[in-house]
Amino acid sequence: MPGEIKKKELFERIESAIIEILGVNLEVAKGSITSGIEVDFSKKKLKLPQIFLNNENFAVEEIGVGSDAGIKKEENTDTFTGDGKISEFKLTKEPASIINVKLKKDNENKWENLREIDDRAHFDNFKIDYKKSIVIFRTTPEKGTEISVNYYTQADFSETKGLKFNLNYKIDVFEKSSSELNNLCTNIIKILLLERPSLEGSGILITLSGGESIGNLPDTVYGKSLKYLIETELIVELPPLKKMEEIEIRKRGEAK
Structure with missing residues (x-):
């Protein structure tokens, strides 16, 4: 359908960009950074470290007066x-x-x-x-x-509609020891801070908003959750509009 918003593409764009940056800059095994997965370590044993990127929730607001992002000529x-x-x-x-x-x-x-x-x-x-x-x-x-x-x-010409997304993401980090966990979390924070200009160039604004320890883990697993606010925009181009002189105007009461 013309003008249809594909949420999957929006989230994949954000998550792929972050995973690529972390994968290039962190010394972790390939495949240990994933998204869209929640793991119960009491039921499944994984090789550590493991990093999981997940969207918790998001808010959306329309861009521009009358929710129009603009007219594309x-x-x-x-x-x-x-x-x-x-x-x-x-x-x-x-x-x-x-x-x-x-x-x-x-x-x-x-x-x-x-x-x-x-x-x-x-x-x-x-x-x-x-x-x-x-x-x-x-x-x-x-x-x-x-x-x-x-x-x-x-x-x-065509009309464009714009949406601004405010997304709350968490990066769950798991390691074999408390010291290794703290070092890995610190490196993730540093990398995403240094790579902010690169992400902004892709239309992704990322800000660290907090973090917390993850409880109820096996004795051999330590975890922390880093909280990030991500802002991005989605511009959708609607089907072409006909020029005004081509629009048929009917008189009141005239049959269609």
């Missing part, structure tokens, strides 16, 4: 090269509005942004013929001049 950029003779250039798509028009003269590295209206001279640097999809320059671009026209097209 189709954007297009056409490039041309001036020949010193032509001042009109045909765009490849029908424009709805101009984002920017830039020129870069031959043998120059700097792009010049043109304004549609020149405040000093009170005439157009360029103008757009929207019916013919043509950009017309007041002064013919010199030979070799690179031309870039960035614009929104008349194509159907």
